[in-house]
Each structure stands twice: as structure tokens, then as C-alpha cells.
Amino acid sequence: MQLQLSEQHGAFRDTVRDFARSVIAPRAADMDRTGQHPHDIFHQMAGMGLLGVTIPREYEGLGADTLSYAIAVEEVSYASGSVGLSLAAHNSLGAAPIYLYGTPEQKDRYLPNLASGRMLGAFALTERHAGSDAGAIHTRAVRDGDGWLLDGAKVYCTSGGIAGVLSVAALTDPAQGKRGITSFLVEKGTPGLRVGKDEDKFGCRASTTYQLFFEHVRLSDSQRLGPENQGFKQFLTILDGGRISIGAMAVGLAQAAFDAALAYSHMRQQFGAPINRLQAIQFKLADMACWVRASRLMVYKAAVLKDQGRPFAKQASMAKLYASELGERVCNEAIQIFGGNGYIRDYPVERFYRDQRITEIGEGTSEIQKLVIGRELIREYTALAEARELVVAG
Ligand SMILES: Cc1cc2nc3c(=O)[nH]c(=O)nc-3n(C[C@H](O)[C@H](O)[C@H](O)COP(=O)(O)OP(=O)(O)OC[C@H]3O[C@@H](n4cnc5c(N)ncnc54)[C@H](O)[C@@H]3O)c2cc1C
Helix, strand or coil: CCCCCCHHHHHHHHHHHHHHHHHHHHHHHHHHHHCCCCHHHHHHHHHCCHHHCCCCHHHCCCCCCHHHHHHHHHHHHHHCHHHHHHHHHHHHHHHHHHHHHCCHHHHHHHHHHHHCCCCCEEEECCECCECCCHHHCCCEEEEECCEEEEEEEEEEEECCCCCCEEEEEEECCHHHHHHHEEEEEEECCCCCEEEEEECCCCCCCCCCEEEEEEEEEEEEHHHEECCCCCHHHHHHHHHHHHHHHHHHHHHHHHHHHHHHHHHHHHHCEECCEEHHHCHHHHHHHHHHHHHHHHHHHHHHHHHHHHHCCCCCHHHHHHHHHHHHHHHHHHHHHHHHHHHHHHHCCCCCHHHHHHHHHHHHCCCCCHHHHHHHHHHHHHHHHHHHHHHHHHHHHC
16 A cells, blocks of 8 residues: 655645645735636646646646546645635536536537636536535426527536536436436526626635526537436536545645644744643644644545546545544634634634635535445445345355
8 A cells, every 4th residue: 555645746746836835825815805716827727737637638638647636626725725616616517527428529629628727617506495405406408499498596606607618407307306307518608698696705705606597598409418317426426526626625724724823833922932832732733733634645545546446435525524524623723823813814724714614515515425424334334244144145
């Protein structure tokens, strides 16, 4: 078992780290204040291949593995949670569905544009009344001649209002419930697509989050993504992959909070000495360091399983659950170590906390991760028990 990054992965991490810390980090507080998507940073990241990390080179992607992708999201999130979240959404939710389920024509049309940053991708699944229960969506696509008519409304679509292409989940066979969902690709500017509010958020404020409305949107059948009524299965697979990047985002923010707290505890003097001489502070730092290290290893493990073509859904949920929940504790302890300054916007740790909080909600809440993990544990146990019974009986 290899527990160290290869030379190649290490060099990639260093390149992304240099860029993120020199270009993105100095602007993170300002982006948080203005809430503006940083188009110029995305163009620069596109030049480094970060907008198509796992997309093959034939489509202008970087052609790298999932581990590289996790590393990239961690490093970018260290510098800015907003940029990390939008980057993860673009790769995992914007480009991946087209790469996984697109026809050759759809791949040729969109993947080079997405990987090179000429357009952003977005994923419109969640609706006002269908969040964790994503199979309960109401958006409908009805056959209309040789095409479709799409009607409905989506919420919380990361980059939805600025994306060039959206993957939209819609009911095509309501009688089948969640087994009657199909995904469609809808381009920016399509008649009937109306961009609603960009939400005013607690954290990740420069990652835009839109309401979207579809009013008699006419689609050709060539805009269908994959076979009819396979949308539910598709988005479960897409979200399994996406969870690795949300875990990586949590690790990046937790590492940033830890580094800031460690430096502050060295500089801040109380009772005539740096507060890092106090055992109470050292214990916090020790816990934080362990939580960050363990979370990163869990994220890497999920990424490597995916790269090896092995089942990774349980590990991805475990990594996301652990990294996000412990990331929250790391960011919270960082605020405590900063004392009053931790609560003041001149210091970055309150932003780390706010940005980190979405990792416990997006791409499946912590409670949903526990459902996934629990079901998988029981499925594995049942399969093992049945195999044993067969051996005993046989
Ligand atoms: C900033 C941001 C960006 C987002 N980006 C996207 C995007 O790009 N595309 C997209 O489609 N969606 C996106 N989402 C939506 C996100 O995936 C959902 O918010 C999330 O899945 C939770 O759904 P909900 O908000 O409706 O909460 P609800 O489902 O209403 O959950 C409320 C509470 O009930 C709990 N709960 C619900 N069901 C169960 C259950 N069965 N067992 C135990 N507890 C349960 C939840 O864990 C939670 O604590 C985004 C959300 C945010 C805030």
C-alpha cells in the first residue's frame, strides 16, 4: 500500500498550490464581500487544465486521474471556498455527466468548451420541494413531435445563470416516479430558459447559486442525455463522484483554518507568552491536525478506488461525511484560537467556517451520507452472511 503521493502527483499539487496561494488567496476576502464569480480566475485555471481535470486530452482536458482532481480541489479551496465549490461543481456536475453519458456528438460539442473554460457547466437537479428526496422532482419533459417540451423550476444551481450548458433532470414518465426521470442538455440563451435569483448566501458567496425557470423550453431529442428514464441512476453515479471533490474541498478549508490558527497561536501573546505554550491550545491544535490528516487520507482512498475502477460509493460518502463534519470542527476550533479576532471579518477564519459549512449540505447532507453508508454496510454484511450459509449448507 502506497501512502505517499507519487512524484507526479506531488508536482501537480505544488503547481496548483503556488497558483492558488499567489493568485486566488489574496482576492478571497474581496470575492467574499462582492459575491462576484471571478471569471478571470476561471480563465487562468482553464489554462492549467483545472476545468477538465479528468476529461481526456482528445477533448482538451488534462486527462488526469481522480486523485489529481481531489488534489486540485483541495488546493483551490484552501485559497477560496467559493472558487473551490464552483470548480468542483463545474468538473463533477457540469462536465462529468456529459463525459459519462453523452453521445459522441454531445461530447464533441461540449467537452472541449467546458475543459478549456469557453463555457461553464452546471447541474440542475434540486427543486423547491425535492432536495434530499431528489427523485421527487416535478419538472416535466413531454414528447412534442420528434422533440420535447420542458417545463419546471430548479433551485440552488451552482453557476446555473452563467453556465453555457446545463444538465437538467426532468420527469418523462411520471407513472414510474423516480424511475421515470431523464436528463437533458439545455444551452444558455435557449428560448424559455429564464435565470432567476442568484442566492444571497452564508458562505461561498462568490460561488453563484441560481434559481432557474423552464417555460415551454423546446428541445430536440439530440439534447437528451443518455437513454430515457435513466436519469435517476445517472445522477446517483454523478453524485458519488462529486462527493470526493466536496470531501477534498472540506480538507482544503480545514487545512487553511489549521494553518491560520497555528500561526496565530505562535504570534498571539497572553499572560506574557505565546498562547501556543498553553496546553489547552496545543490540545486543540493536535486534534485539528489529526482530523485534517485523517480526512485527507479518506478522500485520497475514495479517489484511488475510483481510479482503480473499484466500487467507491461507500468510501466517497464516508470521506465526504468525515471530512465535512471534522472540517467544521477544525474551522470552529480555529475561531476559538483566534478569540475575539476569530469573530471579526478582518481575519479569515470566520470565512473558512462559513465556506466550510456547505460541505455538510451540498451533494447530499451528512444524514444522507449516513443512509448511503448504512445501506451499503448492511448490503455487504447480508451478502457475506448468505455466502457463509451457502458454504455451511453446501
Ligand atoms: C450553495 C449550494 C449549492 C448547491 N448546488 C447545487 C447544484 O449545483 N445542483 C443541484 O441540483 N443542487 C445543488 N444544491 C442543492 C443541495 O444538493 C441540497 O440543498 C441538498 O441536497 C439538501 O437538500 P435540501 O436543501 O432540500 O434539504 P432537505 O432535503 O429539505 O433536508 C432538510 C434536512 O432534513 C434531513 N433529511 C432529509 N431527508 C432525510 C432522510 N431521509 N433521513 C434523514 N434526514 C433527512 C437533511 O439531512 C437535512 O438536515 C446546492 C445547495 C446549496 C446550498
